[in-house]
């Protein structure tokens with residue numbers, strides 16, 4: 138073996154080590170959180186922590202149920218807005234838009250993805266919250282006196298505001314994944330359908346979406362996961378008051394990530410408080426890892442099948 | 445019947461246009477809001493002074509601490525992520541076959557890491573700090589943000605490598621190159637602008653994140669001077685200033701948001717220019 | 728009379744993910760002659776050629792059986808030194824693939840990785856090989872320009888110079904003229920006729936007239952099988968196999984990959 142081969146072998150080994158590190162990073166993060174969260178798990182049941190909404194750190198009660206529900210509530214609102222918005226946008230870009238429009242759309246999506254979450258929060262406070270407070274809430278809540286519209290929160294800082302901001306934040310990831318998936322649908326499929334006299338929308342609905350739906354589902358899962366982990370923007374606009382069960386889109390919501398961020402500075406004050414917060418992080422970790430594994434798993438499989 | 449399907453076509457075309465318009469419009473609205481609000485509070489002092497006494501109740505000074513802190517932390521984290529991402533993507537694309545099982549698992553791991561929220565990275569950084577007895581510091585913040593942006597950087601670099609024609613690899617090997625030589629002397633040159641763009645994108649993402657530095661870097665009014673002291677960052681400066689009840693202080697939060705957005709915009713324009721530009725040496 | 732065998736292929740079979748591309752090929756490539764490999768598209772010519780320098784290893788899901796001896800050394804044996812093997816074999820691609828660097832550096836690249844670092848000698852050698860490839864006169868004033876700026880025909884000659892610079896013993900050409908205009912193609916052919924004094928040349932080609940003009944030996948491959956091989960003149964004048972005859976008389980319907988029988 139000459140010096141060149143030796144260099145090559147060293148490079149291969151050290152790069153392999155880096156790869157090993159990256160592959161184990163997720164386990165490390167999960168394990169680190171678990172290790173620090175153990176104290177709060179001792180003597181309590183998983184179910185009790187996950188489903189109880191009793192959160193009184195000073196009394197040693199650490200039920201995460203309210204926050205988990207809060208997360209689902211805000212995320213669900215975000216998805217109700219973001220899924221149709223992203224799907225329609227992605228369909229427009231892949232099926233209808235001209236080349237030029239498509240080229241213009243890329244920087245728009247990239248910049249949307251790149252803007253700081255805190256800046257989204259600023260925008261939410263300046264635009265979305267007042268809109269909810271001055272228009273949406275008075276208009277809807279006074280007319281529709283039932284779930285999920287009835288509310289007596291007049292501040293505008295609400296699950297809806299959080300959901301709207303989150304929706305805009307997850308649009309980039311969903312649009313780009315969906316568009317990429319739609320792009321992989323072979324043009325022959327469209328041509329075959331159009332040749333049969335179908336309209337463009339019929340082709341899109343019956344041929345393109347039929348072929349691309351697993352990828353679209355994956356994109357939605359990824360968007361959901363991203364939305365449920367977003368922290369700062371939600372913290373700034375969702376009001377963050379604890380409630381057991383969501384009653385209205387106009388009520389404040391307190392999602393899991395906001396809880397973690399909010400206790401910064403005080404969590405060393407009460408015994409087990411820090412462990413409970415890290416447990417919340419662990420729950421969030423497990424949730425997002427699961428969703429991402431499923432979402433990317435679907436996409437990687439599709440890619441493999443396409444060859 | 446036939447009429448109905450043309451009406452349906454019209455409706456959905458309209459909906460799609462509206463959706464695309466809303467997405468583009470929301471970006472415009474966000475930028476407009478930040479620019480209009482931010483410019484008013486922007487001043488020389490804002491950019492070049494650190495917070496003076498009573499800053500958070502309306503006293504003088506600026507956010508130089510956060511600007512400097514964010515740049516230092518962002519650069520450090522980017523460098524760190526580069527040190528991991530570059531060998532990783534070379535390993536993936538030069539040493540491994542595209543379809544190998546190991547390559548699949550590495551890509552899958554990157555995808556999963558990419559999806560972990562930054563607050564979780566922050567919390568993890570915190571557990572490590574507590575275990576090692578460290579305090580919130582520039583070092584801890586840099587490491588945490590570095591970890592956060594590794595998957596972002598590595599995944600976009602991986603995309604760049606996909607664009608390198610396989611024949612170029614073959615041409616290098618046909619001359620008797622080892623893989624290492626092919627990687628460093630041929631592939632790296634070909635992919636360079638794209639890799640630089642990936643680095644910039646990761647930097648932009650790292651500098652904008654707040655949740656990961658909240659526990660790990662903390663905040664300070666001083667300029668960054670030591671790896672082992674807390675450091676201020678722009679996102680947290682925005683967050684804290686908007687959290688005060690004083691309009692003057694909130695105004696400065698808007699200015700900070702403008703500064704941060706301008707940095708992110710500059711970075712993404714630069715990245716775009718780089719990806720557009722094919723290398724001097726390629727067609 | 729018989730020339731020395733430079734490359735000996737013994738019972739070579741190659742599969743891509745279970746799909747056979749070469750079946751039991753046995754063939755001797757004579758030293759310092761031009762051997763043409765002809766056959767319809769997709770019959771396995773490139774596969775055969777890339778087996779000679781084991782570039783085939785880079786393909787996904789490839790499996791190889793049999794032996795290839797180069798200078799009586801088994802290059803399919805585990806642990807064979809591939810960089811040395813590839814240095815021995817210059818390869819010209821169908822489309823020229825220049826490296827992302829200057830004209831000069833393209834030629835100097837191979838010299839450098841194989842240990843030539845003296846600037847003066849590098850300069851001399853680069854000039855020498857550019858002359859050998861018949862490109863020197865056209866590029867002497869712009870050696871520092873990006874190689875990608877050259878015309879396709881010039882790029883192919885640059886690739887030839889680059890390949891010659893690592894001092895190979897064999898030149899493998901995979902339809903090296905098929906992307907070129909007739910004039911550029913002729914210049915490459917001219918080079919090959921000059922180079923065969925010192926090099927063993929294996930030329931994959933689609934163009935039968937090219938094979939007739941250049942080749943000393945010829946091998947006809949059909950659907951992964953080596954149907955017939957021998958001195959070119961004889962193979963073209965008196966093909967033994969009906970399939971060869973059909974192919975060289977142009978009566979051949981290009982294979983679409985389906986079994987003819």
Ligand SMILES: Nc1ncnc2c1ncn2[C@@H]1O[C@H](COP(=O)(O)OP(=O)(O)OP(=O)(O)O)[C@@H](O)[C@H]1O
Nearest residue numbers: 743747748767768769770771772773774775786787
């Ligand atoms: N990387 C690969 N993966 C799978 N199949 C392949 C691969 N490369 C080639 N093949 C298949 O193997 C067979 C032989 O391919 P090869 O490229 O050797 O043919 P060829 O004679 O060079 O054709 P052409 O004249 O078109 O260049 C073909 O059927 C081809 O489809």
Ligand SMILES: [Mg+2]
Nearest residue numbers: 772773774901
């Ligand atoms: Mg071929």
